[in-house]
Amino acid sequence: MNDHPIAFIGGGNMARSLIGGLLAQGHAPASIHVAEPVPALRDALRADFGVAVFDDGAQAVAGADTWVLATKPQVLRQVCGALASHAQTSAPLVVSIAAGITAAQIERWLGGGIKVVRTMPNTPALLGAGVTGLYASARVDTAGRDFADRLLSAAGKTVWLADEAQMDAVTAVSGSGPAYVFLLTEAMVDAGITEGLAADAARRLALQTVLGAARMLTESDVDAAELRRRVTSPNGTTQAAIEMLEAGGFRGLVKAAIHAARRRGQELSAAND
Numbered sequence: 001m002n003d004h005p006i007a008f009i010g011g012g013n014m015a016r017s018l019i020g021g022l023l024a025q026g027h028a029p030a031s032i033h034v035a036e037p038v039p040a041l042r043d044a045l046r047a048d049f050g051v052a053v054f055d056d057g058a059q060a061v062a063g064a065d066t067w068v069l070a071t072k073p074q075v076l077r078q079v080c081g082a083l084a085s086h087a088q089t090s091a092p093l094v095v096s097i098a099a100g101i102t103a104a105q106i107e108r109w110l111g112g113g114i115k116v117v118r119t120m121p122n123t124p125a126l127l128g129a130g131v132t133g134l135y136a137s138a139r140v141d142t143a144g145r146d147f148a149d150r151l152l153s154a155a156g157k158t159v160w161l162a163d164e165a166q167m168d169a170v171t172a173v174s175g176s177g178p179a180y181v182f183l184l185t186e187a188m189v190d191a192g193i194t195e196g197l198a199a200d201a202a203r204r205l206a207l208q209t210v211l212g213a214a215r216m217l218t219e220s221d222v223d224a225a226e227l228r229r230r231v232t233s234p235n236g237t238t239q240a241a242i243e244m245l246e247a248g249g250f251r252g253l254v255k256a257a258i259h260a261a262r263r264r265g266q267e268l269s270a271a272n273d
């Protein structure tokens with residue numbers, strides 16, 4: 001797929017992460033076209049990646065048989081409307097990364113009869129350490145699914161879903177998920193400073209702890225609950241901390257947060273239809 005032309009519509013943060021992954025996989029920069037209205041972002045894309053940049057979507061999709069929709073959900077209807085006649089002519093495989101917006105909405109906005117793969121990557125894609133949930137609409141054949149899988153594999157792991165209704169839950173767990181880990185890290189650093197550590201020491205201790213814990217989670221067969229138990233000595237320091245988190249409703253709060261994110265995904269679909 002390395003010279004297979006791909007058009008990105010939107011050249012913001014996530015598009016940059018995916019483009020970085022494609023280039024690391026050996027994709028030819030000249031075969032990546034990006035439509036991005038902000039001149040400074042276009043300049044940065046050209047300078048950083050050597051990709052072909054355009055201020056107009058129609059120019060970017062010319063000759064590309066895969067389109068990646070990477071704008072905010074709020075502008076996607078308008079973006080698709082402007083590209084509908086091109087979609088009808090060239091019948092591309094359309095891969096969306098937009099939160100909330102359904103495959104059926106995209107297909108309708110592009111004039112109908114279009115192959116759409118709806119995906120939800122996350123920002124560790126920048127390091128090739130992301131994870132993406134994917135759902136293919138019925139029109140997408142095996143070759144289209146394989147292509148989408150390879151495209152998103154450049155950003156990390158892939159998880160296919162048979163039921164599109166689950167995509168908002170994917171968004172809530174892994175799409176938004178890095179922010180939860182960052183918030184926990186911020187809170188750990190702040191608390192360390194409150195307990196008397198220098199800011200730099202608190203930061204280094206917290207960051208390496210998150211990295212080490214993530215590696216233990218992903219590099220061993222032991223589940224999170226058992227790993228937690230192994231840190232928690234009876235009547236020890238961890239037990240004191242965990243009891244405080246449980247008493248404060250930590251698990252319920254995480255559930256409520258993820259539910260709120262899933263609901264917002266559904267609202268984005270309805271509000272931008």
Ligand SMILES: NC(=O)C1=CN([C@@H]2O[C@H](COP(=O)(O)OP(=O)(O)OC[C@H]3O[C@@H](n4cnc5c(N)ncnc54)[C@H](O)[C@@H]3O)[C@@H](O)[C@H]2O)C=CC1
Pocket residue numbers: 009010011012013014015035036037038041057070071072073075079097098099120121122123175176
């Ligand atoms: N940031 C994240 O962690 C994740 C974001 N997403 C989804 O990715 C999409 C993009 O998000 P970000 O990259 O964070 O946003 P962003 O704001 O960094 O990028 C969107 C880009 O689209 C450009 N744009 C606006 N109108 C356009 C048009 N008519 N044609 C072409 N480009 C246009 C904007 O100038 C901007 O650079 C969103 O739909 C979001 O739901 C998905 C997974 C994770």
Ligand SMILES: O=C(O)[C@@H]1CCC=N1
Pocket residue numbers: 099171175176
């Ligand atoms: O916050 C958002 O809406 C996007 C989708 C997942 C991560 N960022």
